[in-house]
Amino acid sequence: xxxxxxxxxxxxxxxxxxxxxxxxxxxxxxxxxxxxxxxxxxxxxxxxxxxxxxxxxxxxxxxxxxxxxxxxxxxxxxxxxxxxxxxxxxxxxxxxxxxxxxxxxxxxxxxxx
Amino acid sequence: xxxxxxxxxxxxxxxxxxxxxxxxxxxxxxxxxxxxxxxxxxxxxxxxxxxxxxxxxxxxxxxxxxxxxxxxxxxxxxxxxxxxxxxxxxxxxxxxxxxxxxxxxxxxx
Numbered sequence: 001x002x003x004x005x006x007x008x009x010x011x012x013x014x015x016x017x018x019x020x021x022x023x024x025x026x027x028x029x030x031x032x033x034x035x036x037x038x039x040x041x042x043x044x045x046x047x048x049x050x051x052x053x054x055x056x057x058x059x060x061x062x063x064x065x066x067x068x069x070x071x072x073x074x075x076x077x078x079x080x081x082x083x084x085x086x087x088x089x090x091x092x093x094x095x096x097x098x099x100x101x102x103x104x105x106x107x108x109x110x111x112x113x
Numbered sequence: 114x115x116x117x118x119x120x121x122x123x124x125x126x127x128x129x130x131x132x133x134x135x136x137x138x139x140x141x142x143x144x145x146x147x148x149x150x151x152x153x154x155x156x157x158x159x160x161x162x163x164x165x166x167x168x169x170x171x172x173x174x175x176x177x178x179x180x181x182x183x184x185x186x187x188x189x190x191x192x193x194x195x196x197x198x199x200x201x202x203x204x205x206x207x208x209x210x211x212x213x214x215x216x217x218x219x220x221x222x
C-alpha cells in the first residue's frame with residue numbers, strides 16, 4: 001500500500017504570495033490532518049478533515065485554510081505569506097477519525113523569502 | 114490549556130544503558146497519550162500509545178495521572194534507537210493532537 005504523499009516537497013515563495021500544498025492519503029483513509037513543524041514551536045495542529053468537512057481546527061489565523069475532496073485528497077492554502085510561515089508542513093492520514101494510528105507524509109518544506 | 118512538555122532537547126546514553134525520555138502534560142480531562150518516533154530520513158511514525166499498554170521495540174511508557182507524566186523507558190538502549198522522539202496528547206473529543214517539542218536521543222556505541 002502506498003504511503004501518504006505530499007506535493008510539492010519543496011517550495012520557495014516570497015512574502016505576500018499565496019501557496020497551495022497537496023496531500024494524498026493512504027488509499028481507504030478518510031481522515032486527513034495537517035501540522036506545521038518549526039524548530040521553535042515544534043509540531044502544531046492546523047486542522048483535520050473527514051468526509052470533506054473540517055472537523056477540528058487549531059489556533060492559526062484565517063490565512064490558513066484547507067479543503068478535502070471526495071477522494072479524500074486534501075489541500076491546504078496559505079494566503080498572504082509571512083516570513084514566519086516558513087516551516088515543514090506535514091500531512092497525516094488515518095482510517096477514520098480517532099483511530100489511533102496516524103500515518104505521516106514526508107512533508108512539504110516551505111520557505112518564505 | 115493543553116500542553117505537552119519534553120524537558121530534554123538532547124539525550125545521550127551508552128549502548129546497553131537504560132534510557133528514559135521524559136514527558137509531562139497538562140490537560141483538564143482524560144487524555145490519550147502517545148509516543149511518536151522519527152528515525153533519520155524517515156517519516157514520523159507511531160511508537161506506542163498508553164491505552165494499549167504494549168511494549169514496542171523494548172520501549173514502555175506508563176501514564177501517571179497523579180504526576181501528569183508519560184515517560185518513555187527502555188532498559189537497554191540500542192544504537193538503532195537513536196532518533197527523535199515526540200510525546201503527543203490527544204484530547205478526548207475530536208482528533209486533535211498536541212505534540213511536545215521532541216527529544217533527540219543518541220545512543221553511543
